[in-house]
Amino acid sequence: MIDRAEASKYLVSKLTDEVVVTSLGNEKYDLRAAGEYVRTFYNWNSMGIASSIGLGLAMARPDLKVIVYDGDGSLLMNLGSLATIALREPKNLIHIVWDNRSYAMTGGQPTATAYHTDLAAIAKGAGYPKVERVETIAEFRNTADRALVEPGPWFIHCLMEEKPVAGGGLPSPTAIKHRFMDAIGAHH
Ligand SMILES: Cc1ncc(C[n+]2csc(CCOP(=O)(O)OP(=O)(O)O)c2C)c(N)n1
Numbered sequence: 001m002i003d004r005a006e007a008s009k010y011l012v013s014k015l016t017d018e019v020v021v022t023s024l025g026n027e028k029y030d031l032r033a034a035g036e037y038v039r040t041f042y043n044w045n046s047m048g049i050a051s052s053i054g055l056g057l058a059m060a061r062p063d064l065k066v067i068v069y070d071g072d073g074s075l076l077m078n079l080g081s082l083a084t085i086a087l088r089e090p091k092n093l094i095h096i097v098w099d100n101r102s103y104a105m106t107g108g109q110p111t112a113t114a115y116h117t118d119l120a121a122i123a124k125g126a127g128y129p130k131v132e133r134v135e136t137i138a139e140f141r142n143t144a145d146r147a148l149v150e151p152g153p154w155f156i157h158c159l160m161e162e163k164p165v166a167g168g169g170l171p172s173p174t175a176i177k178h179r180f181m182d183a184i185g186a187h188h
Contacts, residue, residue: 001161004098007140007184008034011067011096014148015039018065019093019184021057023050025071025105027098029165039183044173048077051095055081058090058153064184065092072099072119079122080172082155086127091151095123096144100162108162123155130154 004027012034020040022028028042043050075082075097085093101114113119120133130152132143140158147154152171171179181188 001135002137002140002158003163004100004158005033005163005165007135007144007158007160010137010141011144012037014144018067018148019057019180020069021050022069023047023071023074023160025074025098025103026100026162026165027071028035029167029169031069032169033166034091038179040176041105041180042170044170044176048074049123050074051078051081051085054093054095055085055088055090058093059088061184062090062092065094066090068093068095070095071104072097072101073103074082075119076112076117077078082126082128084124086123087128089129092181093153094156095128095152095154096156096158098158098160100160102162104162110117116182120155120157123157128153128155131157133157133159135159159175 008030022042024043024045024047050068050070054066058066097119099113103109120131124131134140134143143156
């Protein structure tokens with residue numbers, strides 16, 4: 001089982017000019033704690049929509065490499081996005097899903113992945129060309145390294161162990177929007 005905080009530090013250390021779209025769950029705090037990366041669009045409360053925002057961004061801006069930082073509970077709300085992503089086949093999209101088998105932020109209620117649901121199998125069935133399931137930090141590093149250079153769309157299903165996260169440290173939603181748009185040269 002992967003320590004998401006450790007994996008997030010590795011990912012942030014590898015970023016150069018990629019952009020990151022997070023979901024609303026605890027993954028966004030681990031990413032923020034790993035270091036300030038202004039080319040990050042952190043979602044506040046918009047559950048399930050990170051994959052769709054990432055797809056839109058990847059299609060509108062093929063010059064950018066887009067990393068979606070998702071949670072199992074969030075993705076389960078928007079499984080249809082997997083089929084749409086596979087259909088549009090954005091080569092510049094890396095979809096990382098942190099599967100802690102729970103809705104950690106709201107108290108750890110189990111999600112469907114705690115029972116029978118396999119998100120990597122769903123992504124494969126949806127038609128993602130590159131699907132990996134990773135369970136150790138070494139596998140995460142290897143797969144992230146490949147995804148940063150090989151065309152996607154990638155789906156990286158990360159099996160993780162939930163640990164307490166250091167919350168806070170995020171700008172307001174408006175500030176996030178403005179600084180992200182500035183960072184990618186979009187007009188307000
Ligand atoms: C539409 C909607 N339903 C419910 C919530 C409440 N909510 C906020 S975070 C969260 C859990 C998110 O789960 P996951 O994406 O797996 O991330 P984790 O909390 O496990 O890191 C829930 C249910 C919400 N914000 N929006």
